[in-house]
């Protein structure tokens with residue numbers, strides 16, 4: 765999930781538009797709606813299929829933020845304005861939407877929005893060790909302002925995702941530990 769989320773934030777998820785840019789021959793049409801070109805933003809936020817999943821989970825407002833902004837801006841906005849629980853919830857939604865997309869594209873398995881929303885619930889239950897956000901430098905999740913570095917770790921210290929401007933984000937000991945945990 766951590767690599768997946770990193771790719772979302774960097775807009776390098778292997779969506780059809782990104783693959784086409786790499787000259788991979790394929791149809792650019794999203795398999796969720798069969799109408800629009802598939803981009804990261806489309807697959808996870810704009811697509812009618814994704815929209816139904818977000819709405820079933822009562823997260824319409826969070827999804828709407830991703831429709832208007834690119835995923836990185838969406839996430840940075842969210843960690844400043846939403847509870848940590850909602851942030852974790854939303855990352856799991858993205859993960860389950862992407863898995864559902866891969867099931868369609870690679871296994872011809874078409875899950876319903878209800879099934880995907882159920883999977884989100886099972887990913888969250890039993891509650892995994894709480895995911896927490898930490899940051900360094902001027903950035904403060906609690907105050908919702910400052911610089912732009914962040915790290916998401918599980919309570920066990922496993923690195924899940926992180927980002928920020930490199931010049932504004934000298935690695936903290938926590939970040940280095942988290943990276944070390946990836947190897």
Ligand SMILES: [Zn+2]
Pocket residue numbers: 794795796797798799800806807810811812813
């Ligand atoms: Zn679509």
